[in-house]
Amino acid sequence: MKFDWLPVTRFEQNCSILWCEATRKAAAIDPGGDIDQIRDFLEWEELELEVVLVTHGHFDHAGGAAALAAATGARIEGPHQGDQHLIERLAEQGKRYGVRAEAYTPARWLADGDQIHFGQETLQVLHCPGHTRGHVAYFHAASRSAFVGDILFRHAIGAWEHGDGDLVQLVESIRNKLFALGDDVRFLPGHGETSNFGHERAANPFVGDEALAQWWPPGSRGSPPKRPADLPF
Secondary structure, three states: OEEEEEEEOOOOEEEEEEEOOOOOEEEEEOOOOOHHHHHHHHHHOOOEEEEEEOOOOOHHHHOOHHHHHHHHOOEEEOOOHHHHHHHOOHHHHHHHHOOOOOOOOOOEOOOOOOEEEEOOEEEEEEEOOOOOOOOEEEEEOOOOEEEEEOOEEOOEEOOOOOOOOOHHHHHHHHHHHHHHHOOOOEEEEOEOOOEEHHHHHHHOOOOOHHHHHHHOOOOOOOOOOOOOOOOOO
């Protein structure tokens, strides 16, 4: 499998394009907008989009899924049904921020342990609540690559300070679902740079080993340090 990504919308959200080299069948993860740009990439690489995948129901990730599926004939899968209420309100979300977004009904709501198939490739689905109730991540075992949306970032974690967020769940999702995949796994977050789980385990100031020992000692539910105020997620 090969993959690349495009920052889309003014929020510079990472839309990932994954493809099977044998069949040229592709998957697009989190097409939040700028659909023409995504389609141009598919055409340039001579790819046939088979499936549109969504990590969670925020407009900058899911807002363009319906338009991309309609333009290409691809099916939409995800996220987990815990985000159905967000998917249904995508147009309302987008209007609030001056971005076009469209609600959709996926071909399948995803659950932990589900598999996604495109061409000859397979992705594993991990339900990782905390940023939103129905957030999922996608893992490609053969390439040791993960696509994690707004759960984890290089030296940061996703927002939890809203109605659908839960800090304890977020930390548990990162530590027990993502880090459990292995230190060597490279991940692409929903915004910003790539990293790997080993680096974040060692250096992340919110969920790294040292941070957890300081801020979340055994048996404690204390709060980790505050996220930088300028983070947009």
